[in-house]
Amino acid sequence: MSTQTPIALITGGSRGLGKSMALKLAEQGTDVVLTYRSNQAEARAVVAAIEKLGRRAAALQLDVGKAATFKAFAGQLRQTLQQHWQRDSFDYLVNNAGIGIHASFAETTEAQFDELVNIHFKGAFFLTQTLLPLIADGGRIVNVSTGLARFALPGYAAYASMKGAIEVLTRYLAKELGARGIAVNTLAPGAIETDFGGGLVRDNADVNAYIASQTALGRVGKPDDIGGAVASLLSKESRWINGQRIEASGGMFI
Secondary structure: OOOOOOEEEEOOOOOHHHHHHHHHHHHOOOEEEEEEOOOHHHHHHHHHHHHHOOOOEEEEEOOOOOHHHHHHHHHHHHHHHHHHHOOOOEEEEEEOOOOOOOOOHHHOOHHHHHHHHHHHHHHHHHHHHHHHHHEEEEEEEEEEOOHHHOOOOOOOHHHHHHHHHHHHHHHHHHHHHHHHOOEEEEEEEOOEOOOHHHOHHHHOHHHHHHHHHOEOOOOOEOHHHHHHHHHHHOOHHHOOOOOOEEEEOOOEOO
């Protein structure tokens, strides 16, 4: 990895967990390129917040559910790296962007299934593949999964299945990219108070209380719990952690 200031690319970095990751990484001395799907103003606000912390940042539009756009995105990213950093590579890739669809197994539609595949699995698979030439040797990849890949809650069969696939992919990437010194890990958040999935955990008092009661540390997670975990995983102190699934859930359902 480069001895220069490290650069992280975070998909879905304009809000929720991705925003927290971006700010926590900036606090520990990492520059950030974040992607957003539609809300440019939101993304620019995060860039401004990162710059306030004394780091450099850029925001690029990307829909991770549209693999056909990845080649053009890689070209745009290359241009951004050269313009802002005079570099041809970046150091950390965080595959974070995602959506939540809650539907029972019996009622999950093919359209819902396909959307989840395209965003959570196919998107992460082919975006990482497309960006391999731009990731610096000795760099790091973090794939975001979910606690729901370990424990089962009704309504998340399709979503959790995609994340299960990501966890398997993580181990294969760690094996195949090891020759380049690239470490690849999974970070699996538990239930977090964000607008994810319509803000259910954050806004529904009964759901919030139930999850807190099932969590060893007695509360629901906050975005900064996950942002901090990702920043820690990408720090040089964690360089020997590779091919692992790390759950950040406060001890949910243990």
